[in-house]
Amino acid sequence: MHDLFEIGYVDVGIFQPTYLSDFYVEGFNTTERDAVLKEKHPDKFILNTSFDPRYEQQGLEEFEEKVRRWNPKGVKLYTAEWKGDSKGWKLTDEWALKHLQKCLDLGVTNIHIHKGPTIWPLNKDAFDVSDVDDVATTFTDLKFIVEHVGLPRLEDFCWIAVQEPNVFGGLAVAMPFIYTRPRYFANLIGELLYWAGEDRILFSSDYALWQPKWLVEMFVDFQIPEDMQSELGELTPNIKRKILGVNAARLYDIPIPEGMDVADGTTPEITDKPPVPVGT
Amino acid sequence: MIERAALLAALSKVRDPELDEPLTDLGFVSALEEDEGRVTARLRLPTYFCAPNFAYLMVTDAKKALLSIPGVTEVNIVLEDHFASDEINSGVGANESFRATFEGLANDELGELRALFNRKAFLVRQEKLCREVLGAGGHPEDLSSLRLADLPSSPAAERYLERRAELGLHMSPGAPVVVTANGTRVAGTRIEEHLRFARTIRISVEGNAGLCRGLLATRYGIPDPEGVTI
Numbered sequence: 001m002h003d004l005f006e007i008g009y010v011d012v013g014i015f016q017p018t019y020l021s022d023f024y025v026e027g028f029n030t031t032e033r034d035a036v037l038k039e040k041h042p043d044k045f046i047l048n049t050s051f052d053p054r055y056e057q058q059g060l061e062e063f064e065e066k067v068r069r070w071n072p073k074g075v076k077l078y079t080a081e082w083k084g085d086s087k088g089w090k091l092t093d094e095w096a097l098k099h100l101q102k103c104l105d106l107g108v109t110n111i112h113i114h115k116g117p118t119i120w121p122l123n124k125d126a127f128d129v130s131d132v133d134d135v136a137t138t139f140t141d142l143k144f145i146v147e148h149v150g151l152p153r154l155e156d157f158c159w160i161a162v163q164e165p166n167v168f169g170g171l172a173v174a175m176p177f178i179y180t181r182p183r184y185f186a187n188l189i190g191e192l193l194y195w196a197g198e199d200r201i202l203f204s205s206d207y208a209l210w211q212p213k214w215l216v217e218m219f220v221d222f223q224i225p226e227d228m229q230s231e232l233g234e235l236t237p238n239i240k241r242k243i244l245g246v247n248a249a250r251l252y253d254i255p256i257p258e259g260m261d262v263a264d265g266t267t268p269e270i271t272d273k274p275p276v277p278v279g280t
Numbered sequence: 281m282i283e284r285a286a287l288l289a290a291l292s293k294v295r296d297p298e299l300d301e302p303l304t305d306l307g308f309v310s311a312l313e314e315d316e317g318r319v320t321a322r323l324r325l326p327t328y329f330c331a332p333n334f335a336y337l338m339v340t341d342a343k344k345a346l347l348s349i350p351g352v353t354e355v356n357i358v359l360e361d362h363f364a365s366d367e368i369n370s371g372v373g374a375n376e377s378f379r380a381t382f383e384g385l386a387n388d389e390l391g392e393l394r395a396l397f398n399r400k401a402f403l404v405r406q407e408k409l410c411r412e413v414l415g416a417g418g419h420p421e422d423l424s425s426l427r428l429a430d431l432p433s434s435p436a437a438e439r440y441l442e443r444r445a446e447l448g449l450h451m452s453p454g455a456p457v458v459v460t461a462n463g464t465r466v467a468g469t470r471i472e473e474h475l476r477f478a479r480t481i482r483i484s485v486e487g488n489a490g491l492c493r494g495l496l497a498t499r500y501g502i503p504d505p506e507g508v509t510i
Binding site: 181195 | 382385386387390400479480
């Protein structure tokens with residue numbers, strides 16, 4: 001509470017439950033454990049939940065139960081999670097599609113996806129994200145937030161984002177580059193602004209791996225280096241407001257403090273698809 | 281006795297499939313020994329969990345490159361400190377296919393993966409060349425009439441032509457310079473967008489290359505060329 005709300009500039013925190021039950025006996029941070037803190041501070045947290053399609057029908061019923069109990073607006077999915085002999089799953093798997101349909105039916109509209117390395121088959125690109133493209137086309141009323149903006153395959157994320165208006169980029173893990181590699185960070189933000197636009201990029205601190213205090217401070221003070229501005233433009237205060245909070249507030253219906261709201265609509269309209277689908 | 285320079289020259293032709301840079305420049309070659317035609321090269325990567333498919337490609341390519349040197353009779357490549365070291369070293373040592381090396385974990389060979397990153401690498405080299413040709417004031421559309429015969433003799437042009445030839449695209453002097461990765465000419469009005477996407481790939485690849493160098497430097501206590509600590 002101290003790190004986030006007393007010194008970290010956070011108004012509302014969003015829990016992204018990650019189970020990793022094969023690695024952590026009690027789970028990494030489960031919905032149940034996150035809920036304890038949420039119940040103590042109901043105004044400070046938004047609680048998301050999760051599902052694993054490999055539990056099939058039983059999992060679907062348990063997921064429905066979780067949604068009824070906590071009424072979450074989002075899920076965090078971790079497709080590279082190991083489970084017994086399985087080394088991961090795809091959003092296009094039969095039971096994953098059934099779970100996404102359930103999300104739609106129950107009003108769980110924000111689908112956060114952490115794409116870890118694909119473990120099987122080994123002959124594919126380890127960070128293949130084509131399943132995100134498929135489900136974003138199928139479920140146009142769901143919002144898909146790709147965590148880590150698809151790194152290390154930024155171009156694949158941008159390619160999907162430009163075609164699918166319901167795909168967003170989350171800056172978890174990408175944010176700290178602002179300190180270690182500021183020019184790379186500037187390029188990263190420049191590409192995201194160009195392809196996804198300022199309305200579809202979300203700040204994330206990945207607390208407790210990183211502390212929001214210095215990330216927020218550095219981002220507020222950050223500017224595209226002068227020699228790169230002719231290509232990448234500038235980061236205006238309004239763009240920063242959107243990335244730091246307004247975009248997430250819109251996804252989660254969080255009231256935006258007086259004077260902080262920013263008009264919508266500067267997402268670039270790309271009518272002509274780029275002619276280079278490298279992956280096909 | 282084979283000159284060490286000849287061995288290094290052969291290895292400098294082997295590239296990381298994604299970063300499109302020679303293993304020798306990336307610092308991936310940690311040791312190289314030769315004794316009466318028998319060569320042992322040791323390779324190291326930035327992390328224990330680097331993609332095993334890329335690792336396998338680099339190990340097989342290194343073996344092939346060294347075997348192509350006259351006088352080399354036997355090549356042993358040792359991939360160090362990697363979770364799949366044992367599988368890859370014994371698989372490549374026995375000239376086994378990727379599928380056989382990772383039995384049950386792969387359902388195909390690596391041709392498509394290699395081709396995918398070859399296409400990306402080509403587009404990146406093309407974007408760098410176009411930026412050079414355009415200079416400060418030019419407009420991308422001006423490039424629509426550019427033919428291979430018009431190219432300057434510069435490192436960027438050479439690198440572009442090298443990849444272009446590898447992809448099997450037209451190499452005749454009258455062939456257009458700005459093409460998609462499968463060789464189709466890009467119409468003038470679409471060149472800007474085409475190069476814009478290629479730029480995104482470049483940013484991604486350059487970022488990853490910087491990370492890989494930093495991680496390798498930290499892992500093995502060697503200087504990071506960019507001087508940045510991860």
